[in-house]
Amino acid sequence: xxxxxxxxxxxxxxxRSDCEFRKExxxxxxxxxxxCLPKGDHYFGLVNIDLTLNKIPHSRLFLDxxxxxxxxxxxxxxxxxEATCFRDHKIYLPSNLLLGDGQNNKIxxxxxxxxxxxxxxxxxxxxxxxxxxxxxxxxxxAQYLYTQFEADxxxxxxxxxxxxxxxxxxxxxxxxxxxxxxxxNEAVDESASERMETALAAVKQSASIFGIxxxxxxxxxxxxxxxxxxxxxxxxxxxxxxxxxxxRVTEGFPKMRIYARRSLIKDCDFSEMFTVTQAGMKFxxxxxxxxxxxxxxxxxxxxxxxxxxxxxxxxxxxxxIYLFRGEVPSLAKRQKFSNTNLHELAHMWFxxxxxxxxxxxxxxxxxxxxxxxxxxxxxxxxxxxxxxxWVTFLPLKFWGISEDILSKTHPITCEINDTGxxxxxxxxxxxxxGASFLQIVYNLLGHDVxxxxxxxxxxxxxxxxxxxxxxxxxxxxxxxxxxxxxxxKDFNFLEWCDSWLTTSGVNILEPQITYNADGSIRQLLVxxxxxxxxxxxxxxxxxxxxxxxxxxxxTFIRDYMISDKVELNDIDASHHVGKVTxxxxxxxxxxxxxxxxxxxxxxxxxxxxxxxxxxxxRGQVWRNLWLLxxxxxxxxxxxxxxxxxxxxxxxxxxxxxxxxxxxxxxxSLYLPxxxxxxxxxxxxxxxxxxxxxSDIEPSTRVPIVDNLFGFASSPDHIKxxxxxxxxxxxxxESGEEIFKxxxxxxxxxxxxxxxxxxxxxxxxxxxxxxxxGDDKSDIAVNVRETCNASLPDTENxxxxxxxxxxxxxxxxxxxxxARMSGFYNWKQLDIVQPYFDEFYxxxxxxxxxxxxxxVESFFYSLLPRMEIHDRHIVKLLQLKNATPDNQSNFASxxxxxxxxxxxxxxxxxxxxxxxxxxL
Ligand SMILES: [Zn+2]
Numbered sequence: 001x002x003x004x005x006x007x008x009x010x011x012x013x014x015x016r017s018d019c020e021f022r023k024e025x026x027x028x029x030x031x032x033x034x035x036c037l038p039k040g041d042h043y044f045g046l047v048n049i050d051l052t053l054n055k056i057p058h059s060r061l062f063l064d065x066x067x068x069x070x071x072x073x074x075x076x077x078x079x080x081x082e083a084t085c086f087r088d089h090k091i092y093l094p095s096n097l098l099l100g101d102g103q104n105n106k107i108x109x110x111x112x113x114x115x116x117x118x119x120x121x122x123x124x125x126x127x128x129x130x131x132x133x134x135x136x137x138x139x140x141x142a143q144y145l146y147t148q149f150e151a152d153x154x155x156x157x158x159x160x161x162x163x164x165x166x167x168x169x170x171x172x173x174x175x176x177x178x179x180x181x182x183x184x185n186e187a188v189d190e191s192a193s194e195r196m197e198t199a200l201a202a203v204k205q206s207a208s209i210f211g212i213x214x215x216x217x218x219x220x221x222x223x224x225x226x227x228x229x230x231x232x233x234x235x236x237x238x239x240x241x242x243x244x245x246x247x248r249v250t251e252g253f254p255k256m257r258i259y260a261r262r263s264l265i266k267d268c269d270f271s272e273m274f275t276v277t278q279a280g281m282k283f284x285x286x287x288x289x290x291x292x293x294x295x296x297x298x299x300x301x302x303x304x305x306x307x308x309x310x311x312x313x314x315x316x317x318x319x320x321i322y323l324f325r326g327e328v329p330s331l332a333k334r335q336k337f338s339n340t341n342l343h344e345l346a347h348m349w350f351x352x353x354x355x356x357x358x359x360x361x362x363x364x365x366x367x368x369x370x371x372x373x374x375x376x377x378x379x380x381x382x383x384x385x386x387x388x389x390w391v392t393f394l395p396l397k398f399w400g401i402s403e404d405i406l407s408k409t410h411p412i413t414c415e416i417n418d419t420g421x422x423x424x425x426x427x428x429x430x431x432x433x434g435a436s437f438l439q440i441v442y443n444l445l446g447h448d449v450x451x452x453x454x455x456x457x458x459x460x461x462x463x464x465x466x467x468x469x470x471x472x473x474x475x476x477x478x479x480x481x482x483x484x485x486x487x488x489k490d491f492n493f494l495e496w497c498d499s500w501l502t503t504s505g506v507n508i509l510e511p512q513i514t515y516n517a518d519g520s521i522r523q524l525l526v527x528x529x530x531x532x533x534x535x536x537x538x539x540x541x542x543x544x545x546x547x548x549x550x551x552x553x554x555t556f557i558r559d560y561m562i563s564d565k566v567e568l569n570d571i572d573a574s575h576h577v578g579k580v581t582x583x584x585x586x587x588x589x590x591x592x593x594x595x596x597x598x599x600x601x602x603x604x605x606x607x608x609x610x611x612x613x614x615x616x617x618r619g620q621v622w623r624n625l626w627l628l629x630x631x632x633x634x635x636x637x638x639x640x641x642x643x644x645x646x647x648x649x650x651x652x653x654x655x656x657x658x659x660x661x662x663x664x665x666x667x668s669l670y671l672p673x674x675x676x677x678x679x680x681x682x683x684x685x686x687x688x689x690x691x692x693x694s695d696i697e698p699s700t701r702v703p704i705v706d707n708l709f710g711f712a713s714s715p716d717h718i719k720x721x722x723x724x725x726x727x728x729x730x731x732x733e734s735g736e737e738i739f740k741x742x743x744x745x746x747x748x749x750x751x752x753x754x755x756x757x758x759x760x761x762x763x764x765x766x767x768x769x770x771x772x773g774d775d776k777s778d779i780a781v782n783v784r785e786t787c788n789a790s791l792p793d794t795e796n797x798x799x800x801x802x803x804x805x806x807x808x809x810x811x812x813x814x815x816x817x818a819r820m821s822g823f824y825n826w827k828q829l830d831i832v833q834p835y836f837d838e839f840y841x842x843x844x845x846x847x848x849x850x851x852x853x854x855v856e857s858f859f860y861s862l863l864p865r866m867e868i869h870d871r872h873i874v875k876l877l878q879l880k881n882a883t884p885d886n887q888s889n890f891a892s893x894x895x896x897x898x899x900x901x902x903x904x905x906x907x908x909x910x911x912x913x914x915x916x917x918x919l
Contacts, residue, residue: 002071002112002210003086011851012089013420014064014152016358019163025057026161029168030227033158036175036203037182037240038217039143041124042068042114044210045175046202047159049107056100062090064155064162066121067113071209074108091159109159112210115145117812118851119306121156122147122238125812127303128776130242130263144241144261146302146317148310151359152419154233164232165357165465173199173224176240177217183239183259185313186226187296196222228313229294230463232355237312239300248274253281254292259300260323263777267323269334273299276338279382280345284372289455290462293353299341303778304814306853307426309340311347311369318344325779327742330702332653335377335388342373349458357465359422363412364471366426367434370396374435375442390589391619392654393439397592398623400432404506405594405630406899408892409534412437413468413501423852424889429504436592437500440541443590444487445479453478472497486542486559496540499564505534509543509562510596511583519579521547524571526585528562531594540564545571546587547580548604552611556587582612589616595624596633606642610649619655626662629670629907635914636670636907640679648690653703660687660707667711668826669865670907672915676826677713684711688720691739692732701739705730709748713826715758721749725771746771747783755790755825764791782818790822797823797831804858805842807849813857820861829866836864840875844882847890856893863897868905873898 028051035045049063066089073080075097085092091109099105115124123146130142147157155162173195174182182188189195199222207214228236245259246268256277260268277299281292294314305319322337329337346369356365374396377388403409412434416422442450453475461470476493484491512525526545530536542561546554555576562569582601586593597605605612605621612618625642628634643663650656667679687708691701712721724730725746730739741749750771753759768787772780789800800819803809809816824832839862847855864872880894 001081002069002110003073003083004069005065005067005086005089007088008066008068009849010088011420012066013418014155014162015418016416019161019165019358021057021059022061022161022163023165025053025055025061026051026166027054028052029161029166031158031160031168031170032172033170034173034175034199034202035238036207036214036217036220037122037145037238038220039177042112042212043122044110044112044203044206044212046206047109047111049109049159051105051107052102053098053100053105054102056095056098060092060095061098062092063107063109063159064089064152065091065109065111065159066156067111067159069112069210070159071110071112072108074106076106089155110206110209111159112206112212113157116156117304117810118853119148119304119813120153120851120853121149123302123304123306125303125778127261127263127778128781129778130261142242142262144239144243144303146239146300146305147237147312148306148317149236149312150234150310151362151422152234154236157238158233158236160233162233164234164355164359167230167232167355167463167465169227169230170236171195171225171227172238173222174238174240175200175203175217175220175222178219178221179242180221180240181243181245181259182223183237183243183257183298183300183315184225185228185231185235185237185294185315187255189224189226192224195224199224226295231313231352232465235311235313235352235355237310237315237317239302239315239317243300245298246270250278253278254294255296257296257298259298260320261301261303264301264320264323264325267325268301269324269329272334272338273341275382276341277345279380280342280376282382283376283380284346284349287372287375287451287454288349288458289451290349290353290458292348293462294348297345297348299344304812306813309344311344311351313348313352316344325743325777327744330653331386331699332657332703335386335392335654338383338386338388339373339377339392342376343369346372346376353463354458354461355465357467358416359419359425360414360416361466361468362416362422362425363430363434364468366431367412367438370431370435371438371442374439389615391615391652393435394589394616394619394623395654395658396432397436397589398432398627399428400434400436400592401428401506401594401627403428404433404504405531405533406896407533408896408899409504411502411504411535420852420889424892433592440500440590440592441475441497444542445475445484445493449478449482449484450475452482468501487561499537499539503535503537503539505536506531506592506594507536507539508594508596509585509591511545511585511598511601512568513580513583513598515580520577521573521580524573524583526560526562526569526571527567528569528593529567538564538567541591541593543585543591544587545573546582546584546617547573547576548582548584548612550579550581552581552608552613554584554587554614562591584617584620586620587617589620594627594631595620596628597624606638606645609646615652615655618650619652619658622655622659622662626666629666630903632907632910635911636666637675637911637915639666640671644682644686647686648693651697651700653699656700657703657706660703664707664710669904670911672908672912673867675911680711680713681717684708684717687711691730705739705741705745709745709752712752715756718752718756721752725749725767743775744779747779750783751786751790751822754787754822755792755827757792757827761791778814782815785815785818786822788822789819790825792825792828792831794831797828797835801835801838804862805846807846813851813854816854817857817861820857823862824864824866826866833867835862836867836869836872839864840872840879843879847887852889855890859893859897863901865901865904868901868908873901873905876901 030050032048125144127142152162243259244265245257247257299316302317309318350368351365457474508529514523545557586595629639729737876898883891
């Protein structure tokens with residue numbers, strides 16, 4: 001008899017209180033999972049669990065499992081025939097069958113479940129690209145599976161106690177089609193023939209229990225893995241499919257493999273990945289005092305990955321955006337991937353060897369890995385060839401600030417009551433602000449003290465779960481033992497940490513200067529104030545101040561500790577003689593704060609930023625001016641003028657990339673609507689001329705071309721792009737080829753044509769077919785989706801909308817994402833306008849019926865922001881007021897939406913006003 005869970009399609013989160021209850025009783029858990037993972041959409045198998053209990057719990061103990069059905073649940077040999085034991089994603093264990101006092105309990109369950117298409121649990125993907133080739137051979141389908149188990153999606157696949165602090169060893173056997181590879185946390189145990197036979201027998205029996213004809217699975221092979229170390233459930237991993245790989249075995253390092261699906265294996269830069277990984281292992285070994293703690297290290301590119309990457313023990317999964325599909329990657333793109341590689345690797349120690357007790361300490365996990373990746377990338381000698389500087393850290397810090405200035409901001413360390421809340425804190429505070437905090441700690445205590453602290457931390461807590469106090473406590477011990485003269489006797493490290501971690505909001509630092517008649521400084525004050533949002537307070541942090549002379553040469557005042565008691569800090573600048581043109585109170589970017597400039601410095605930066613040699617300072621200015629727009633200290637039109645003036649002087653491609661991305665949002669969100677098309681036009685012309693200049697570095701052209709097509713909207717500019725598409729390259733005025741277009745650029749040009757009513761459908765379709773050719777890859781599929789969704793056709797728009805709000809659809813979350821990205825268009829205001837109101841009508845249903853990941857994607861992609869109406873703001877507020885307390889993730893989304901729209905309205909009005917004044 002099998003039991004199914006009526007609540008399979010409902011979102012139910014795991015409560016902290018339940019986890020604390022289970023932790024009190026359960027220990028020494030092992031999972032033995034024997035699954036058949038066939039092609040198609042279902043899988044099945046047997047799970048055996050061993051555990052001991054400290055004592056019999058006062059209420060019923062349960063496993064977590066979000067599955068279609070279970071059967072043959074036995075507890076210590078007794079079959080449980082109680083239909084209600086499986087409900088609401090839980091399998092309840094009868095107390096009368098459990099044994100207490102440390103005796104071994106044996107549980108076994110047959111499960112039947114379906115693959116998912118939303119990147120949670122066991123995700124399935126069909127590679128149409130490969131299928132074209134393979135369908136001629138035996139009708140083979142290239143189907144790929146991978147798991148994503150963080151935060152609590154392990155129980156979407158396996159019945160487990162899905163919480164980080166019940167670590168368990170697990171053994172896994174997979175029965176799969178013969179041509180598949182399977183990758184998991186440990187290596188395959190080739191000698192385990194007995195276990196292979198047992199697994200095969202187990203899945204055959206499981207098939208018959210669920211009425212599945214095992215012969216229909218076809219020819220199979222059994223992969224049996226070595227038992228894992230004791231690790232948390234969110235770190236287990238299963239990847240299966242016809243993945244291919246390359247291997248590197250080097251003395252002193254674990255065995256490493258890099259996997260990708262067959263049609264993309266040619267797009268891996270194996271050599272660079274292995275080099276970066278090994279450099280990271282060496283660097284972290286020295287800094288953490290422990291060698292890489294696991295047996296092997298596989299890295300695998302998985303299709304439709306739900307985030308950037310995931311640090312599963314010994315089996316890191318990556319999003320395929322990191323593959324260089326058909327393009328020569330820019331240095332910036334390679335640096336970015338190396339950074340992700342080093343981030344995931346750092347988790348092997350911090351997160352995997354020592355794990356947070358509960359999700360409230362997620363930030364420490366993420367900010368630690370984030371900060372360490374930058375530290376390694378800028379310091380490991382083997383990586384100096386990538387020339388990474390801290391300019392690449394700026395986006396992280398500003399991600400933190402941009403969320404810290406919203407009312408949804410939260411303390412870095414915050415209360416998390418269930419895994420639904422945990423899902424919402426994979427955000428700018430946990431990654432960006434947390435990492436900036438660790439950067440401040442590192443600069444404050446110094447490399448040696450931090451290193452001593454980390455050695456002690458890993459020595460003491462390896463294989464265990466910890467809380468924040470364990471981490472800061474260990475650092476404090478190192479600080480107390482080795483000291484730091486700069487900080488003086490009165491500095492209390494623990495109190496200082498508290499002032500950063502348990503509060504929220506960002507501080508503002510701004511200089512107040514009195515000049516002498518000759519332009520030298522009479523008095524320099526740095527004023528610290530609190531930004532409006534959060535539980536804010538003044539904070540102590542150490543800053544460097546740069547004073548620039550008339551030739552833009554800086555001199556520095558270093559290591560000044562800003563007071564957390566008074567707003568005004570009197571800085572001794574008496575040693576500085578001569579005229580000062582610019583003051584930067586956050587030189588070297590050590591501080592986490594909104595930085596303001598005095599009017600003279602601001603004018604000089606705006607006019608002559610290119611004269612500043614230091615790239616980190618230039619990167620800061622680009623970012624800080626953006627924040628000045630957000631705070632309405634300068635208008636969006638002024639920012640636009642600044643970009644036009646400075647972009648042609650900038651040589652660092654990361655800075656250009658960010659500047660142009662910001663400009664794209666600035667134009668569509670923050671400029672007065674009447675200015676949008678005109679400013680796009682100017683920007684396209686500016687960038688086109690820039691590309692054609694002979695003195696531009698080839699690497700600088702990459703971010704320019706990547707962003708260029710977003711500015712083409714007038715018929716003559718689209719015509720220019722079509723001409724380039726025809727010859728496959730951007731050309732100079734005289735027709736010389738200056739930049740070869742990658743496939744993604746060609747697709748961007750096609751995407752320009754589809755929403756435009758001046759081209760007919762026949763032309764559009766012919767162009768699409770010609771550009772995509774026989775490309776059946778997921779990217780090509782998504783391009784088709786975007787193009788189709790962007791057609792200026794009322795009836796078609798309705799169809800697309802209906803597919804987006806259909807919660808029963810079988811389309812993957814990614815395909816729907818591609819559709820959403822083409823839905824709104826400036827040229828179709830009359831067609832898309834009705835959906836602005838419909839969006840608010842349907843939103844509560846979307847929240848109720850679809851996974852939160854889709855809700856977020858739907859919300860951010862389709863929140864109407866082209867036109868701002870007061871009735872929309874009212875609607876958002878009404879929805880928020882009607883949201884019950886237990887839907888805090890939805891409430892937080894709604895309040896963020898309200899704030900973003902309100903901000904947009906004010907910035908547009910401010911720009912219009914300053915424009916009128918100028919006239
Ligand atoms: Zn991470």
